[in-house]
Amino acid sequence: MIDILLKYFPQLLNGFWVTIESSIIALFGSLILGTIFAVMQVSRNKITRIISETYVEIFRNIPLLVITLFFFAFVAPVAKKIGLPIDGFTAGTIGLTLYTSAFIAEVIRSGINSISSSQMEGAVSNGLSWWQAMRYIVLPQAFKISIPNLGNQFVNLVKNSSVLAFVAGLDLMYNANSIAQNTFDSLNTYFIVAIFYLIITMPISYYMKHLEQRFKGGAH
Amino acid sequence: MSDISMITFNNVEKYYGDFHALKKINLDIKKGEKVVLIGPSGSGKSTLIRTINGLEEINDGQLLVDGYDLASDKTDINKIRKNVGMVFQHFNLYDNKSTLENIMLAPRIVLKRPENENHKIAMELLDKVGLADKAANMPNELSGGQKQRVAIARSLAMQPKALLFDEPTSALDPEMIGDVLDVMKDIAQDSDMTMLVVTHEMNFAKQVSDRVIFMADGEVLEDSKTEEFFKNPKTKRAQQFLSQVEHH
Numbered sequence: 044m045i046d047i048l049l050k051y052f053p054q055l056l057n058g059f060w061v062t063i064e065s066s067i068i069a070l071f072g073s074l075i076l077g078t079i080f081a082v083m084q085v086s087r088n089k090i091t092r093i094i095s096e097t098y099v100e101i102f103r104n105i106p107l108l109v110i111t112l113f114f115f116a117f118v119a120p121v122a123k124k125i126g127l128p129i130d131g132f133t134a135g136t137i138g139l140t141l142y143t144s145a146f147i148a149e150v151i152r153s154g155i156n157s158i159s160s161s162q163m164e165g166a167v168s169n170g171l172s173w174w175q176a177m178r179y180i181v182l183p184q185a186f187k188i189s190i191p192n193l194g195n196q197f198v199n200l201v202k203n204s205s206v207l208a209f210v211a212g213l214d215l216m217y218n219a220n221s222i223a224q225n226t227f228d229s230l231n232t233y234f235i236v237a238i239f240y241l242i243i244t245m246p247i248s249y250y251m252k253h254l255e256q257r258f259k260g261g262a263h
Numbered sequence: 264m265s266d267i268s269m270i271t272f273n274n275v276e277k278y279y280g281d282f283h284a285l286k287k288i289n290l291d292i293k294k295g296e297k298v299v300l301i302g303p304s305g306s307g308k309s310t311l312i313r314t315i316n317g318l319e320e321i322n323d324g325q326l327l328v329d330g331y332d333l334a335s336d337k338t339d340i341n342k343i344r345k346n347v348g349m350v351f352q353h354f355n356l357y358d359n360k361s362t363l364e365n366i367m368l369a370p371r372i373v374l375k376r377p378e379n380e381n382h383k384i385a386m387e388l389l390d391k392v393g394l395a396d397k398a399a400n401m402p403n404e405l406s407g408g409q410k411q412r413v414a415i416a417r418s419l420a421m422q423p424k425a426l427l428f429d430e431p432t433s434a435l436d437p438e439m440i441g442d443v444l445d446v447m448k449d450i451a452q453d454s455d456m457t458m459l460v461v462t463h464e465m466n467f468a469k470q471v472s473d474r475v476i477f478m479a480d481g482e483v484l485e486d487s488k489t490e491e492f493f494k495n496p497k498t499k500r501a502q503q504f505l506s507q508v509e510h511h
Contacts, residue, residue, distance in 0.1 A: 161351065161353055161355040162355065162357065162358065164318055164351070164355055165351065165354075165355030165356065165357065165414075166357065166369075167318075167341075167344055168316055168318065168344060168348065168349035168351075168355075168418075169344075169348070169349075169368075169369040169373075169417060169418070169421065170341070170344050170345040170369045170373040170374075170421050171341075171368075171369055171372060171373060172341050175372055175373075179357075179368060179372065180357050180359065180360075183359050184358060184359050187359075
């Protein structure tokens with residue numbers, strides 16, 4: 044195992060950074076998209092509700108791999124014709140973002156629904172518009188309540204980023220596959236890769252637990 | 264009190280499914296008037312007061328608030344809410360904001376009040392309701408009576424033309440009620456704001472209000488000067504109601 048690690052360390056490290064990069068982009072992208080679709084789903088406008096519900100149902104009910112291959116095999120060639128090259132990394136990260144955003148939308152929507160309607164009524168009666176009340180009063184409280192579930196989604200996201208391996212995304216998993224093929228030592232290669240994934244996911248788990256503890260009991 | 268109307272109901276109807284919550288309501292409340300709305304529970308008092316700032320939509324009739332037609336699609340409800348404050352039975356303070364921030368938030372965002380002035384007004388209001396020392400506390404660190412006084416200060420910070428109170432003391436422990444009523448009395452005496460108060464506090468009604476509206480089963484049964492109402496209630500329902508609450 045040590046010899047694989049020593050020999051392929053630069054390659055593994057490259058993949059490790061690609062996985063982190065893809066995960067960070069997808070994390071922020073899916074958090075923003077998920078929040079937008081969650082708010083659309085609790086709005087009083089029927090059209091925005093239908094758009095959001097459709098989006099969420101489509102993306103959380105199709106396998107991530109299918110979404111990613113769709114972008115890689117169909118959207119990428121079309122985009123290339125109009126001068127927008129989409130490589131494996133981009134296709135994979137887009138797929139990961141859209142897929143995760145559907146789950147995050149559900150997490151935040153249920154967070155919003157768990158905040159008493161008296162918060163919204165108090166805010167709009169105080170002169171705030173519905174949007175302002177959502178932004179300053181309801182959403183901050185909904186995020187706090189959603190922290191444990193968001194943590195799960197973020198950890199899943201990092202693990203799901205291995206989908207990049209299927210579209211030549213040059214991530215950790217992609218490099219692991221190639222190393223395993225060269226060395227004929229799958230067991231040790233994937234063991235090393237598992238440790239690399241843990242290096243990313245464990246701090247996320249720990250940090251989300253820490254946040255949860257900090258907000259426990261009060262809404263500070 | 265002036266002759267200009269602040270709140271006018273013309274044949275207002277409200278249904279919840281099959282339940283007829285408000286029946287042909289006709290009311291006219293003038294600017295600066297202090298009106299108390301009483302009646303047995305389930306009579307539609309809260310529903311009525313909640314229609315005034317659009318928390319409940321009316322199904323028929325006309326409702327004018329400060330010249331705006333609430334049933335019209337062209338009316339921007341936010342403009343009405345900016346000028347019509349509401350104090351709730353369960354306070355509805357922002358759980359994620361400190362006492363001071365509860366008061367300063369809406370003036371900052373909605374009125375764009377400069378920060379220095381905003382802070383000064385908020386502290387003056389906290390002082391007025393006797394809670395200047397609680398400025399930094401979170402709502403969950405306050406008692407019910409304190410929360411309600413902060414909620415009143417929060418409404419006043421918007422300097423509204425009218426203030427609606429929806430059973431402001433019903434959720435409070437008995438020893439907390441007096442402090443809240445005192446604050447409300449001060450407001451009634453010091454300001455020319457229109458006040459509409461849903462309450463079961465008959466002494467407050469007698470001391471503070473110009474007029475009493477008595478409701479039962481979704482209808483306005485009496486609408487008279489306060490003195491007249493308590494001396495000579497016209498309807499049997501009102502007589503019964505008064506004898507019940509006054510013997511407590």
